[in-house]
Amino acid sequence: MIATTGAGALLIIACMALVTLLVRFGGVFIMGLIPLNRRVEGFINGMAGSVLVAVLVPIALQADTAGRLALLATAVMMFWLRKPMPAIALGIAVAALYRAV
């Protein structure tokens, strides 16, 4: 336990910042120790897309109807135009409009 009086709080924050920085550096550092072969490249490639999906899962699960319609609109626009910015803009607009009505 560390008291949050005086410099204690800043010390705690500094420890948090250090841990977070080490994690930011850690992935690249660890990969530097592993020889890059086809299996490892396959692992990295598989991980790249699935991290995106894993970030999305709770967002989609916890979203209300407006949020889910926003995701649907984004997906439709991405299949149609394949341009992220209009797709995101439409998604946000759909959520805002649905909640306004």
Add this chain to the structure above:
Amino acid sequence: MSTPVAPALSFAECRRGFWRLLPLSLFVAAFGAAFGLAAVQAGLQPVEIVVMSATVFAGTAQFAALDLWGAQVPLVPLLVTTLAINARMLLMGATLYPWLALVPPRRRYASLITLSDANWAMALNDLQSGRNTLGALVGGGLAIWLTWLAGTLAGMVFGGLIADPRAFGVDMVLGCFMLSMALAGRRTLRTVAAWVAGGVAAWAALRWLPANTHVVAGGLAGGLVGALWLEREP
């Protein structure tokens, strides 16, 4: 996938990345405002709140720290929680390795200082689609860092006066952005299989594993699919 040429990291590329991610940073500002307000209510001093947002720069971990905050803070549980929540950054950093390995070490690690969800996703999308630049990672990271800090300050100063961001759909910006990045990439049967494995694992982790493990679980599951199901030899 590995390119022989090191990805560009010029000032112009970073400036472009900054402006590409700035509009998306709206959600970061809203999230930051919520953090600023919550931190004031948790009893943190203004200087401490600003220093935390500036140096930790990881929203979910910062909110978790508020839960443990009091006259005394248990340091080890706080750091373990921080590590667990931010472990997804290990995977994100690792996915950038094939390109970052081509950059000199000092620049390689310096460009990871502002690594977070949105600038990672945009940078990876650029690199995978042949745009050999780290502009989105560095410039976009700076945009997110600045808006996170500005949002935190706004939340501390104005608190509850800020209009509900949900009314403007701001809470869905990250979700729509991540979805568009997933769909913008090249799709093969392999990548879709990795998505499905990652999605199922993330869902299972949300249900049965401790909180905040879902991204790591999903990433590792998708990685396994990628490692076991290799593309045909060229």
